[in-house]
Amino acid sequence: MKTVYKKPECIGNKKPNSYCPGCMHSIVVRLVAEVLEELNVVNSSVMFAGVGCDGNGAFGYLDIDTVISPHGRALAVASAYKRCNPENVVFTYQGDGDLIAIGCAETMHAANRGENVTVIFVNNAQYGMTGGQMAPTTLAGMKTTTTPYGRDPKADGAPMHVCEILDTLDNPTFLARGTCTDPKNIIQTKKYIKQAFQNQLEGKGFSLGEIVSACPSNWGLSPLKSIDFINEKMLPEYPLGIVRDR
Amino acid sequence: MEKVFMKGCEAVAEAAMRAGCRYYAGYPITPQNQVPEYISRKMPKLGGVFMQGESEVASINMIYGAAVGGTRSMITSSSCGLSLMSETIGWLISAELPVVIANFQRGGPGIGDIGPTQQDYFQATKAHSNGGGRMLVMSPGSLQEAIDAVFEAFEKANKYRTPVYIQLDGISGGMMESVMMPDAISDEEVAALKQKAKEEWAVGKMEGRERREIVGGADSGLPLQTLNQKLEAKYLEMEKNEVKYENYLMEDAEYVITAYGIGSRFARAAVNILREEGYKVGMIRPINIYPFPFEAYDAIDYSKVKGILSTEMSIPAQFIHDVQIAVKGRAPVYNYSTSGGVILDAVEIANHAREMMK
Structure with a gap:
């Protein structure tokens, strides 16, 4: 019998992931694990996770050295670590609340310094772990537990486009947005993630892969309906593709 | 060197x-x-x-x-x-x-x-x-x-x-x-x-060892109460x-001035002024402020010492709270403090000490 697919060896050895059914975090973590194995850097990688579903779910699931950062600060933590330990492969794993709400300053400045790190940014348009509150990426009109009448862009702000905002800076190297709604997009997203790591190995600088993701539990939709929501609502706001590749 | x-x-x-x-x-x-x-x-x-x-x-x-x-x-x-x-x-x-x-x-x-x-x-x-x-x-x-x-x-x-x-x-x-x-x-x-x-605890290359995780709180293997x-x-x-303090001219002291850090320099000068005038004054100076040197205040001979002046550059005074806890009511504790960039002054500390000694 021929093996056509197997689970990466560096996930799920100690404990299962703690993500909800239909959550795309588990796919993203698996893609990261595959890329680390393909690049042969599992043993030299350090993950700097944020606080939220990003940190909690991945904690102990991905079998590599892991540092949880104070909420929003992963890129400040990772920047210093990488400067002191350039031989290690360093990546942050952050959600939208972590990366562009509370961590906006740290994200902007790490990108502006062109830190040679990889950022895996999972955008599910709300705060997952705390129960579905509004995030900077919440769509206009989208109901969350703190925008019960729908997000009003005039009062609550409009959705923030991380790749496009960082594209205004001189120093980032690679900014791309994928999703995990179907095999084609999963394969494409993996290519982005791989390039974001490959750039670091080549010393090219700040590389960010954004993944538009589903949160069925807080969206109040089934996993399948969540995929429809991404295709119909999220992707028109957050178009897929490479925003910058230098 | x-x-x-x-x-x-x-x-x-x-x-x-x-x-x-x-x-x-x-x-x-x-x-x-x-x-x-x-x-x-x-x-x-x-x-x-x-x-x-x-x-x-x-x-x-x-x-x-x-x-x-x-x-x-x-x-x-x-x-x-x-x-x-x-x-x-x-x-x-x-x-x-x-x-x-x-x-x-x-x-x-x-x-x-x-x-x-x-x-x-x-x-x-x-x-x-x-x-x-x-x-x-x-x-x-x-x-x-x-x-x-x-x-x-x-x-x-x-x-x-x-x-x-x-x-x-x-x-x-x-x-x-x-x-x-x-x-x-x-x-x-x-x-x-x-x-x-x-080798012992930091993250980095992990050949030949189990993965490590660092977090400022409970981690997946350590419940918070245990931590x-x-x-x-x-x-x-x-x-x-790690208790560390200095006693200055405390052997025969009948009054004590206590201060720490930069404030202790002015307190020391005040002790010198008062000693020249014949007052038996000494100083206790915590060098580490946590852990606080309670033992320095326990070692005071309270049958001899009639008052303690705590002095610091903070209004409201804060250091004095640890001094009061350390003294446990065995002698009256007085305060003289300044704030807002007003630097303690040895003459003023000496004036307050003379008030205490009246």
Whole structure:
């Protein structure tokens, strides 16, 4: 019998992931694990996770050295670590609340310094772990537990486009947005993630892969309906593709 | 060892690098800007890393990032800057990371002003952060002590795997004194320190060992109560081993002036003035303010001592609370304090002492 697919060896050895059914975090973590194995850097990688579903779910699931950062600060933590330990492969794993709400300053400045790190940014348009509150990426009109009448862009702000905002800076190297709604997009997203790591190995600088993701539990939709929501609502706001590749 | 005439900020910066500090992050704030300025000139030549963070919040998190990899790291700031770092200081305590933090105190509450004070006593000794974590807190009274404290702080940070806090002030940062500057530890020793950390607890290359996780809180294998019991055992160990104070002319004292850090210099001068007038006055000076030297106050002969004057540069007075706890009502405790950049004055302290002795 021929093996056509197997689970990466560096996930799920100690404990299962703690993500909800239909959550795309588990796919993203698996893609990261595959890329680390393909690049042969599992043993030299350090993950700097944020606080939220990003940190909690991945904690102990991905079998590599892991540092949880104070909420929003992963890129400040990772920047210093990488400067002191350039031989290690360093990546942050952050959600939208972590990366562009509370961590906006740290994200902007790490990108502006062109830190040679990889950022895996999972955008599910709300705060997952705390129960579905509004995030900077919440769509206009989208109901969350703190925008019960729908997000009003005039009062609550409009959705923030991380790749496009960082594209205004001189120093980032690679900014791309994928999703995990179907095999084609999963394969494409993996290519982005791989390039974001490959750039670091080549010393090219700040590389960010954004993944538009589903949160069925807080969206109040089934996993399948969540995929429809991404295709119909999220992707028109957050178009897929490479925003910058230098 | 060489004798040099240096400004406080620069002396602390130089001492840190000689003690093996190879990572510094900070954000500009008066009155300690000469620390990052000095380190930014020199650190790259040592093969270390200097980073100016975009805020105090980012800077202390950069320190966290350097520390998790075992690099000897220091951060300095002043008062409100330390308030901004508060959350991550709790993480450093909880994650048991050996870093050195120095506070050149200015005014408060709020932005206060840039004048020198001792207004952060509670912040330093009682509540750096949420959750009740503690750090060893040193409070040097001279630049020589400050330099020696920097070396000692890195050693104790390593010994206890904890952040160590050096409580300085705007006067100490700006004044110049002659000091004996210890020799630098060698590059080999610096590398060995990092290697040891990598072997024992830091993250990094993981061939041949289990994965590690570092978090400022409970982790997947350690429930929070167990972690806090472990941290408490460390605090108790520090309370046993790290009590440090000075008795000055206490043998025959009938009255005591007590002060710490920069305030003790004026208190010492006041004791000298009063001794010349024939008053039997001594001084107790805590050198580490956590753990507080309760034993120094227990050793007072209360059949002889009729009053204690506590003096500090903080209104409301804060240090006096620990003094009162230490004295346990065995003698009356009086206060004389200043604030807002008004520097304690030996003549004024002596005046208040004479009032006490009437």
